[in-house]
Amino acid sequence: MSRAAKARGGRNGAGRPPGRPAGDSGTRAAIGEAARAQFADHGYRGATIRGIAAAAGVDPALVHHYYGSKEALFAAAMRLPVLPSEVMTAALTSPAGFPGTGTRLVAAALSLWESDALKDTFLGLLKSAVTSEHAAAMLRDFVTDSILGTMVKVTGLADRVSPAEAGYRAAMVATQMLGLAMTRLVLRLPPVAAASVEELAATVGPSVERYLSGEIELPAAVAGSQRRT
Amino acid sequence: MSRAAKARGGRNGAGRPPGRPAGDSGTRAAIGEAARAQFADHGYRGATIRGIAAAAGVDPALVHHYYGSKEALFAAAMRLPVLPSEVMTAALTSPAGFPGTGTRLVAAALSLWESDALKDTFLGLLKSAVTSEHAAAMLRDFVTDSILGTMVKVTGLADRVSPAEAGYRAAMVATQMLGLAMTRLVLRLPPVAAASVEELAATVGPSVERYLSGEIELPAAVAGSQRRT
DNA sequence: TGTAGAGTTCAACGTGTGTTGAATTAGCGG
DNA sequence: CCGCTAATTCAACACACGTTGAACTCTACA
Numbered sequence: 001m002s003r004a005a006k007a008r009g010g011r012n013g014a015g016r017p018p019g020r021p022a023g024d025s026g027t028r029a030a031i032g033e034a035a036r037a038q039f040a041d042h043g044y045r046g047a048t049i050r051g052i053a054a055a056a057g058v059d060p061a062l063v064h065h066y067y068g069s070k071e072a073l074f075a076a077a078m079r080l081p082v083l084p085s086e087v088m089t090a091a092l093t094s095p096a097g098f099p100g101t102g103t104r105l106v107a108a109a110l111s112l113w114e115s116d117a118l119k120d121t122f123l124g125l126l127k128s129a130v131t132s133e134h135a136a137a138m139l140r141d142f143v144t145d146s147i148l149g150t151m152v153k154v155t156g157l158a159d160r161v162s163p164a165e166a167g168y169r170a171a172m173v174a175t176q177m178l179g180l181a182m183t184r185l186v187l188r189l190p191p192v193a194a195a196s197v198e199e200l201a202a203t204v205g206p207s208v209e210r211y212l213s214g215e216i217e218l219p220a221a222v223a224g225s226q227r228r229t
Numbered sequence: 230m231s232r233a234a235k236a237r238g239g240r241n242g243a244g245r246p247p248g249r250p251a252g253d254s255g256t257r258a259a260i261g262e263a264a265r266a267q268f269a270d271h272g273y274r275g276a277t278i279r280g281i282a283a284a285a286g287v288d289p290a291l292v293h294h295y296y297g298s299k300e301a302l303f304a305a306a307m308r309l310p311v312l313p314s315e316v317m318t319a320a321l322t323s324p325a326g327f328p329g330t331g332t333r334l335v336a337a338a339l340s341l342w343e344s345d346a347l348k349d350t351f352l353g354l355l356k357s358a359v360t361s362e363h364a365a366a367m368l369r370d371f372v373t374d375s376i377l378g379t380m381v382k383v384t385g386l387a388d389r390v391s392p393a394e395a396g397y398r399a400a401m402v403a404t405q406m407l408g409l410a411m412t413r414l415v416l417r418l419p420p421v422a423a424a425s426v427e428e429l430a431a432t433v434g435p436s437v438e439r440y441l442s443g444e445i446e447l448p449a450a451v452a453g454s455q456r457r458t
Numbered sequence: 459t460g461t462a463g464a465g466t467t468c469a470a471c472g473t474g475t476g477t478t479g480a481a482t483t484a485g486c487g488g
Numbered sequence: 489c490c491g492c493t494a495a496t497t498c499a500a501c502a503c504a505c506g507t508t509g510a511a512c513t514c515t516a517c518a
Contacts, residue, residue, distance in 0.1 A: 005300050043360050045274050057466055130415050131358040166294050171420035179408020191400035199448040207436040219428040288497055
């Protein structure tokens with residue numbers, strides 16, 4: 001038998017003569033999208049190049065052709081399509097005052113990482129962080145810079161307290177927010193998964209607010225670094 | 230060269246004639262311990278049978294001989310050596326009242342899952358939950374039954390509010406606690422990782438207490454299930 | 459028309475994985 | 489002293505992985 005007469009697959013899929021069907025099909029982008037989805041589903045280790053290629057309807061070798069290596073693909077796929085800090089800032093500054101900074105913060109974060117733009121990226125980061133030190137560093141940076149940094153600025157925390165205290169308070173916020181993400185997106189604890197963004201924001205918000213500006217006991221190490229108001 | 234003259238490894242390690250050196254060496258237990266440590270370090274997917282065997286100083290085939298399969302080994306390794314509910318109950322009931330239920334709860338949980346008895350088990354569960362649905366179910370059950378169930382009973386939550394509300398409040402607690410575990414043990418965010426158990430308990434405790442008995446807004450679905458006091 | 463290059467496929471390599479089966483030895487009950 | 493059984497090792501299988509290199513076909517431009 002010759003090698004002619006093959007069935008057409010999803011994108012290219014099953015046997016089709018090599019060659020160039022058209023100038024710049026969206027293959028590269030398709031691979032990126034598939035990668036994001038796979039990383040979100042299975043984490044860095046669990047996602048496979050072959051699986052990603054299959055999901056994109058493409059030969060595994062193409063993935064390497066475009067991205068070079070799995071790690072590079074991960075880095076590229078996790079590069080954020082929008083700047084979270086901007087989204088957060090916008091969500092936080094527009095309705096000034098009401099209904100409480102903490103509540104607005106939780107609502108903003110929640111809908112941010114459940115938005116189509118960031119969903120897979122964030123979940124991928126979250127799921128990969130536990131296995132890959134590389135991903136953990138990415139998530140840590142993401143949390144520290146984009147989220148916490150913005151938050152500290154937007155809420156004016158930086159002006160009111162010492163840097164050490166701001167860092168500690170922000171970390172406490174991270175504690176609550178990451179837990180929310182974990183139970184809602186990964187573990188899917190029924191009460192948390194079922195609630196709406198607004199409901200969660202309403203009940204969790206005040207706790208966050210307490211970390212931001214409420215009275216909390218500081219560890220000796222951070223309390224000593226500067227007198228506070 | 231013949232195959233004689235080999236160096237002695239950790240347990241048995243490198244070449245040593247097969248056979249039975251002594252009745253019931255603690256090999257089976259050693260494998261279990263090594264497994265727990267490896268699962269805690271790398272998660273379910275990241276940990277390998279060969280790695281576990283090496284850590285236990287044992288031939289990989291022995292692992293299967295004793296446990297049958299990787300999944301069975303995981304299940305066996307994650308079986309809790311102590312009942313968390315008992316530990317929690319003890320920690321919560323002895324110094325009644327002071328310094329606040331939430332604070333004591335956080336302190337108890339924190340030192341529970343950082344105890345030698347549970348450390349690896351808990352971390353293993355946490356790291357595997359994001360990749361393996363099996364492990365996620367285990368962690369969910371662990372959180373739901375042992376921690377939240379106990380908590381609801383000990384704090385008297387069950388007597389004061391409807392089951393639906395108790396479930397929601399407990400889930401919010403889980404949100405905060407899991408986030409604490411995540412940032413401290415997995416992500417190791419500096420401020421959280423550096424603080425002592427008491428310090429964390431002091432700052433996080435009141436938030437937890439708020440979820441337990443404070444005034445919070447309930448989702449419509451749970452508020453409607455029964456009139457509350 | 460020719461040639462450079464992009465898009466794509468295929469086949470294979472080397473490595474690491476979970477798992478299996480046979481072989482070997484030591485202790486223990488008869 | 490003889491088997492039986494438990495403890496252990498070794499060698500191998502089948503598979504999946506990331507990665508590589510060569511081939512092929514089309515488009516674009518000179």
